[in-house]
Amino acid sequence: LNKYKISEGAFHQSQMVYMVWNAVNDPLFGYLQDNSKVPCCSQRRLSILYGAPLYSLAFLIAWFPWRSYSPDDWLCGVHLTVALCAFDALLTFVLLAQCALFAEISSHHQSRLRLIKYNQVASLIGSSSVLFCGMVSQNMENFPAFQTFTVLIAILSCICMIYTGLHSETRFDNKASEAALPGSSDQAVDQTGCSFATLKMMTWQILTNRDFQLFVLMNFFQVFLLAFFNNFTMIFTEQLIPPDVLPSLAKSIMYGAGFIFPQLLVLSSQRLLQDFGYYKIILFTFYLEAGMAVVMLLLGAQHYYFLAFFVTI
Template sequence: MARRVWSCLFSISTAVLYGSLSLFVSILHNVFLLYYVDTFVSVYKIDKVSFWVGETVFLIWNSLNDPLFGWISDRSFLGSQQAGVQISNPQVVLKRLQALSRTGPLFALSFLAFWVSWARPGLQFLVCLCLYDGFLTVVDLNHNALLADLAVSASERTRLNFHCSLFSALGSLSVFMSYSFWDKENFFSFRVFCVALAAFSILGFSVACWLLRQRFRGRARQDEEEDSVLKELCVGQAPLAQEKVLTLRQYLKQLSKHTNFLWFASMNLVQHLLSDRISASTGSFLLGFSYIAPHLNNLYFLSLCGRYGVYTVVRWLFFLKLILSVIMLLAGPDQIYLLCIFIASNRVFTEGTCKLLNLVISDLVDEDLVMNRRQQAASALLFGMVALVTKPGQTFAPLIGTWLLCVYTGHDIFQRDPLQEVVRTQEMWNPAWFSTLRQGCFYLLVFIPITCAFLQLLAWSQFSLHGKRLQSIKLQRQSALQELPIDVKDI
């Protein structure tokens, strides 16, 4: 029986194992996104100053840790030639899998730190956010980098991304499950639920990474044996081409000349500023559906990418978001059902686009390798540099959301004054005040997507890594992978 189980595990394809890592992240991260603010505001009673200080520090950390961890991860690859060592692709994959096998379980443990009060609310909020995001960043960077390292062709990367979306959709079911356990007055059952999720995530990371490492360890050993044979046959023992270790300043200078990267980062900043903003008021089912629908919809988007290309599909999504927002604006705030559909579709298309953009970043990794003639792609580092520019939008979202809520409704979620609550309740029964509030929130709801869609279309029109140029980049990288690292004599 045990042999049969191990045989089934080893027969699982690389794409399925790679995609399953998304499941072990999403089952935790979706619950985190849904409950962490409510937990600290409603359960731990964090004060307003501590919340804003924590979010501000988190904004800085959230932006800087991606390029920091990316540089730490890929620096050895960029300077590998100076030591005369040729790092093969299986060795790169093994290094990323080793990082995932260590930080994946630590990420799950940091998730648990939110749901037990162990310090003053302000201090715990700051420490938990930074610790959680640090481990999440390492996991995301290495997982996303594997997308560029495991495959070069667009079809293979689309297949890998397809499995990520499928498993992410399964992981989003934890949001629906959480409704049965969430209770602000009795937090014990929710804590037990979170412990069960974390245990499942730890086990999943350990098993999936171990299976993948076993698979690529054999390939790495084979490459090492071939390299040793080639060195023995090398004429005159000619050393590898010497290349200086690339400094961070030199890398940033190279990146500043990467035009497609700059346009993509500008577009993606707007994308992250829009996401996760406006779904909490639509009811528990619509909220839960908004977490799972982007991944299911992305399965269809990926099939379109295989047919028309990622660039074209993303452009269609921007146009669709703009058209739907204009239609909602013309329909007005009285169309309740249309408004609910619009809110859900806005999140679906926004999150769906974010998932597709990993394919674009993988293409940017290829272009960066070809443009700068690197021996090994700096996959994690480039993903980290994209996040440096775009992640502030994610952190600004709750800050802007709470500020706009206070401006348009006069309702401060941190307000503890009972007298102010009585006055606010009396104002809500005023029809004129309620009409003004409703109209203001509606315009906020539709004008933000319209503005973002317009800016994204403007930036996306300048992005040139598609069509013939993308095909040329792919061919150059594939040919580089097939070249031998040293010269051998004819026998």
């Protein structure tokens, strides 16, 4: 909106197309990775390996204009639509494989907690790039510096994902090799027949389970809040906090902290997760979020420093 001067109509149209595509591609790629016979789709490791370069390129689409855009340029709307859909498609493809690979590495609870810790450390390092990007580009005032920084991030992330695709191992790797032994094909046929016979019953049992319904409802609002807030933090800040209240460095720190603090909280709450479990921790965070929202509502939007603190955390 600010840099490319896209019209609000084209912006909302792009968001609508993205919303539909986002709803379609999740089950589409999930089905593809679970049922495809092509190794690059059916094997998690290969999905990450071959998807990494495309994922990195899709990340860069949005930051390089296709021409010098004039205000309300129609091509700018097409650019945004392509950038959103391409990035979300590759994000879904790689992230589904990553999440499945993460669960398949180990079945032990303590090992998975340790994996969560390592994952959050890596996420913390990655999230800090938002802070440094804001400082280097002066909150996108220096756009060439911003573009250079995004290219470096894309290259580094691509290298890390390729390394994962080349060297990761799961507890199912040996089972996959055993499936190729003589006699295993007959067992696979029997299992396939049983799976088709019980698929409808299992699906109905899952959909009618009260815990599943509540989890889906909770997860919908949580993902909606996070996606909406993370995508429009800068716009909210510009509308709610006058530009002369916070210096540019403070805004960069605020934007970066919004991505870093969640990782720090997860890392610091490992002991709490072991003592109280995920359910009570999630329930407490919901109570805390609701309480902070009520306090901020009572204080009012004129308390800019409290508002900046609320937006950050």
